[in-house]
Amino acid sequence: MEFVGDEDRFAALEAGVAAAGIERIAPGVAVADAVDPGRVRGLAYTRRALDLLGRADADPNSARAVVEAASVDREGTVAVRARVVRDSAAVSTSEVERECGSALVARGFDVDLDDPDHTLRVLFAGDTCLVGWTVAESVRDFSTRRPTDRPFFQPGSMAPMDARAYANLAGAGPGARVLDPMCGTGGVLIEAGLVGSDVVGNDAQAKMVRGARENLAHYLDDTDVECDLLRGDATALALRDDAVDGVVFDAPYGRQSKIARHSLDDLVGDALAEAARVAPRGVLVADRSWREAAVDAGWRVTDAFERRVHRSLVRHVHVLERS
Template sequence: MYGLEFVGDEDRFAALEAGVAAAGVERVAPGLAVADAVDPDRLAGLAYTRRALDLLGRTDADPRSARAIVEAASIEREGTVAVRARVLRDSAAVSTSEVERECGSALVARGFAVDLDDPDHTLRVLFADGACLVGWVVAESVRDFSARRPTDRPFFQPGSMAPMDARAYANLAGAGPGARVLDPMCGTGGVLIEAGLVGSDVVGNDAQAKMAHGARENLAHYLGGSGVDRVVIRGDATDLALRTDAVDGVVFDAPYGRQSKIARHSLDDLVGDALAEAARVAPRGVLVADRSWHEAAVDAGWRVTDSFERRVHRSLVRHVHVLERA
């Protein structure tokens, strides 16, 4: 059994994304989940899971209970250890320093040497609400999203999606080694960058020459030398220059507002036709928008397997639709 520590406060969304790297994910407390199996390599590319633990046990939110787990557990590890305790979302009245002392003492009593600077193994004791997970860290996600802030890219336009969210949406669409991911309205290429960084080949499309050129520049900057294939096309999202089933997943951020800036299309027609074209080229997808497109997605040949409303700021709520071809 494994424990998962989530990032942020949208546990249902985090759990769904965690499902690309873990099997049998079950939420047990705010910010905490358990899983039957974990792929450490895939977990490293998750946005909303911080780390995975090989669980020694699960108990109530009491330092003495956590120590009892360490004392009773079968431990087959060798080398130095460190204990790190954390309370998630201020949801438990626990002294983390006391927990680290108690569990560290239990490990020393079992013959382990403590190394707080560079341990061979780290024991995490995580508290949330009335629950506690105790386990060895076996995988951690790479938290380097701030290095790719939209304003720091070679090509920037206002309204670009945050890298952490782009990564999560790419993961939900099936990004990963051996996959090919399409963004048919790619803008500055943020989703494609994140999909490429977890090993996907990427295909971008945008109706505006300026955006297509800028996305190519950004992809070259972040993915150059990575070994992933990348291509960006200037074209119409409702009539893609791609064969049927050309990609494994599609992600796009629909235009916001009531009208499309693309000639010949009302916004309803643009998004509806783009959804139908996406269903032609991919078996799964994620649509992000400023309102629900559930009915349009179904009409376009998709099944909406999950949906979320995610607040970006006071005036913007993103509607996320997780899609599978019907």
Template sequence: MYLLELGGENEAFALQEAASAAADVRPIAPGLALANAVSPERVRGLAYTHRASDLVGRTDADPESAQALLEAASLDSDREGTIAVRATDVHGSTGVSTERVERALGRVLVDRGFSVDLDEPDHVLRATFSEGRVPTVDDGRGDRVSVCALGWLAAESVRDFGTRAPTDKPFFQPGSMDPLLARAIANVAGARPKATILDPMCGTGGVLVEAGLVGADVIGTDAQWKMTNGACENLEHFLEVDAPSPAGVERGSWAVGRGDATRLPLADDAVDGVVFDAPYGRQSKIDSHRLEDLVAGALSEARRVASRAVVVADRSWASEAREAGWELEASFERRVHRSLTRYVLVLSGDEA
């Protein structure tokens, strides 16, 4: 069993992304979830899960209960080397003194024969405290809980997204998606080594960059030469590097060309997942009827070439997605600012 430490403002969306790297994900408290299994390599590439730890146990959210849990735990006899304890109070919700917790649990481990190294430990024991309503994958809230969970750190996500801020890329256009969201929707769409991800409205290529950095091969099209040329510039800059990506995998290959999202030059079921950021009505130069035809056509073509898709837009295109043959797996709303809310639709097709 593994403990996941979530991040981001929308925990339901974080749970959706976490499921791309873990099995049977279920929330237990604000910012915390459990999973039956995880892929450490894929956890490194998550945007809204910060850490995965091999669960020792969970108890009430107070230092005394945490200490009693660790004292009673059966610790791995083969966990050799030095240790350190890191405690976190999620959102400051419990008010526990994390320093006090770290000292108390450290003493327990020393008494059990471990050596402490606070700077470069071989193993880290995570102690996470959280109190509040349990988040759910449908954006609802369950019962109020107070939880402390202990676990040995197994994997951490690589927090390098600031190095790919839209304005710092070789090619930039206003309205470009931030790399955190781009990584998350790429993961939800199925980006991983040996998978192929398509963005038929690729713009500056931000989603393709993030999908490629977690090992997926990526294909992009856009109706404007300016965008395809700029996307090529960004993809070449970030993916054609002779070194493993920060996520610890080989970067994926890429191909970008000018094309029509409603008439893709691809065979049926040619890709594993489709992602696109639909034109926003008030910001787009496309009139409303043409926009509806474009998105409906893109949804239909996406269904032809893949069995999974993630669509981002300034409105919900759920009815159009269903008409195109998609099942709505999940839907999220992400407020950008007062006049813009992003809708994220997770779509799945009938494998039969």
């Protein structure tokens, strides 16, 4: 598996919704025991998954030796694509493509660089070379859903790529139902819906509910997912116990809550308790750690990340399971 960005631990955790037995072996790459190609398409921080032919030293001759020795059960045209991950190896990718391509031609394959039936990927990461056939690639269309391009926009909206990753960590996917109890403009719900989840949004402000409804209609009307939006208090949700499979929300960032009767500490703590009532797993994103509040609310914090957005904002990501 080939990761995006430079936060491999975070990428590997998200990739766990599409693969089992993930092991990071070099910067930007990991191996796994099993991969669901359909779920790979919906990942944010994984670029693609390969059917691994072999591992070798990071040089063109070793890569060619893997191709020559591997059992190949594919038919049709091929292309070879080589890449150095994060500039971590001094290798000529054009030389690698020539060497591995000639090895495939010697085995009877025809090369088609424009529209091949199969693509052989050769990845170099540090002193490691991985050779494999591409079996799935994630859909990298996040720029088409920039917050400023949505029908309804408010400053502070989360980037779609991050929203997708958090939704995946909260259990989004076909057959799941995902809740955002502070949904704002609906960015997390859009990304959860696009990977097949039914979605439920809640917000204290009527204008946010109206705006989120407009955004969800724009991006999800052509899908089969169900979208429900409610105006209400995140600390007293109009949902039954265990109503959803996962919950994900972006807590207020050091600002006055729009629910005047709550302090920020009470708002987040009580919202966490409500989330634990309606879902077995969740993700909380905030501008500081809420680990103690999450534990007090009935959660176990299974993973935590500090992810820099810009110089003045670091997002604290809490991955939660009901204790």
